[in-house]
Amino acid sequence: xxxxxxxxxxxxxxxxxxxxxxxxxxxxxxxxxxxxxxxxxxxxxxxxxxxxxxxxxxxxxxxxxxxxxxxxxxxxxxxxxxxxxxxxxxxxxxxxxxxxxxxxxxxxxxxxxxxxxxxxxxxxxxxxxxxxxxxxxxxxxxxxxxxxxxxxxxxxxxxxxxxxxxxxxxxxxxxxxxxxxxxxxxxxxxxxxxxxxxxxxxxxxxxxxxxxxxxxxxxxxxxxxxxxxxxxxxxxxxxxxxxxxxxxxxxxxxxxxxxxxxxxxxxxxxxxxxxxxxxxxxxxxxxxxxxxxxxxxxxxxxxxxxxxxxxxxxxxxxxxxxxxxxxxxxxxxxxxxxxxxxxxxxxxxxxxxxxxxxxxxxxxx
Ligand SMILES: Cc1cc2nc3c(=O)[nH]c(=O)nc-3n(C[C@H](O)[C@H](O)[C@H](O)COP(=O)(O)OP(=O)(O)OC[C@H]3O[C@@H](n4cnc5c(N)ncnc54)[C@H](O)[C@@H]3O)c2cc1C
Numbered sequence: 225x226x227x228x229x230x231x232x233x234x235x236x237x238x239x240x241x242x243x244x245x246x247x248x249x250x251x252x253x254x255x256x257x258x259x260x261x262x263x264x265x266x267x268x269x270x271x272x273x274x275x276x277x278x279x280x281x282x283x284x285x286x287x288x289x290x291x292x293x294x295x296x297x298x299x300x301x302x303x304x305x306x307x308x309x310x311x312x313x314x315x316x317x318x319x320x321x322x323x324x325x326x327x328x329x330x331x332x333x334x335x336x337x338x339x340x341x342x343x344x345x346x347x348x349x350x351x352x353x354x355x356x357x358x359x360x361x362x363x364x365x366x367x368x369x370x371x372x373x374x375x376x377x378x379x380x381x382x383x384x385x386x387x388x389x390x391x392x393x394x395x396x397x398x399x400x401x402x403x404x405x406x407x408x409x410x411x412x413x414x415x416x417x418x419x420x421x422x423x424x425x426x427x428x429x430x431x432x433x434x435x436x437x438x439x440x441x442x443x444x445x446x447x448x449x450x451x452x453x454x455x456x457x458x459x460x461x462x463x464x465x466x467x468x469x470x471x472x473x474x475x476x477x478x479x480x481x482x483x484x485x486x487x488x489x490x491x492x493x494x495x496x497x498x499x500x501x502x503x504x505x506x507x508x509x510x511x512x513x514x515x516x517x518x519x520x521x522x523x524x525x526x527x528x529x530x531x532x533x534x535x536x537x538x539x540x541x542x543x544x545x546x547x548x549x550x551x552x553x554x555x556x557x558x559x560x561x562x563x564x565x566x567x568x569x570x571x572x573x574x575x576x577x578x579x580x581x582x583x584x585x586x587x588x589x
Contacts, residue, residue, distance in 0.1 A: 229261030241300040247531045250279035250287060253295075257302060269446035272456045275560065276424045276482035276525050286529035286537075289559075333443065335465050340562070356380075364392060366408045366547065373549065374408075391549045391576055395569070397421070398527055398556035408550065412543045415536045419556055421524030423489035424481045427500050428461075430516030433474050438508045440474060445507065449484050453506075454499035456482050473515070476504070483528060493519055527556045551576060 298305030336342035372388035402416035446457035462469040481489025
């Protein structure tokens with residue numbers, strides 16, 4: 225960053241509170257606090273890294289609610305709020321852990337030794353026969369009857385079927401939930417349909433360690449949009465976590481596409497690899513062919529909490545009041561990090577228990 229750009233950051237403690245009632249974008253928030261250059265060089269790459277998103281359209285209060293809270297606490301300034309929290313001894317305590325977020329407990333990058341899919345594997349193992357997998361729910365209907373008001377229509381290898389339920393929890397992505405819920409509540413369906421999902425490709429590249437001169441001593445890097453590179457950034461998986469590459473090898477994970485460069489996500493496999501290799505050569509000096517390549521395409525990667533998200537959530541919450549027994553959760557509502565999803569899942573399960581408490585005589589408790 226330039227010297228004036230750095231000086232501008234120092235003015236943060238003089239930031240005033242914004243006008244009431246404005247759903248400010250991340251870009252406007254950051255410009256107000258630490259200036260244009262910090263937005264371009266520091267925050268924008270982070271927004272691409274976390275949301276595959278565009279800071280000029282994402283809502284600050286919905287995407288980074290902790291920042292919005294801090295701003296209020298510091299009467300406009302994040303620095304003042306941090307100082308307040310430090311002086312109260314509130315920072316670093318477990319209370320921060322409860323919030324969740326893309327970084328994991330307490331802001332530390334966390335995963336499973338076996339990879340993140342371990343979470344869903346272990347859950348399905350523990351639930352055993354109580355969970356039906358590889359089955360697509362096709363639609364949900366609500367009937368005028370006292371017991372089991374919801375009918376769920378599904379399809380799997382064995383064919384099509386349906387069953388009646390008292391409680392339905394939809395944890396599918398917004399664009400799927402929108403379709404499933406249409407017959408039950410067209411208003412919720414319409415709101416969910418408005419959620420945009422940019423495409424993102426993740427390319428995993430494995431190299432012999434001895435052929436890479438860079439120390440790879442960190443988490444990786446994210447690239448400002450203005451630098452016009454092909455990739456959004458690169459995570460050094462084998463530096464972050466053990467067991468991500470065999471001995472003597474490294475694994476680099478590159479992200480391509482996102483809300484600001486969606487077209488790159490549709491490059492062909494060989495074009496993608498060339499684009500990624502080109503950038504890795506410029507940035508890390510890696511000029512060798514990877515020994516291992518895997519490409520994961522996410523056509524609809526991450527829901528974007530654009531300006532107006534909180535009003536859309538309010539419409540959903542209000543409409544759900546007309547459908548007792550119907551619950552929505554997952555990353556489309558109150559946080560896209562896995563921690564956020566887990567936190568929201570616990571909240572949902574509490575609501576379900578509360579709703580089901582009157583079923584106790586029938587063994588539901
Ligand atoms: C490339 C990438 C990297 C990420 N990195 C991180 C990270 O480092 N840290 C972090 O915290 N978060 C990260 N995230 C975000 C995080 O992974 C997601 O927000 C989170 O996993 C979403 O969980 P979910 O349960 O809401 O949705 P999903 O995990 O998408 O689960 C939805 C489920 O619904 C099922 N489904 C869909 N349609 C139907 C249907 N009709 N019937 C039945 N089932 C259906 C799907 O099969 C799927 O299993 C990343 C996301 C992406 C795309």
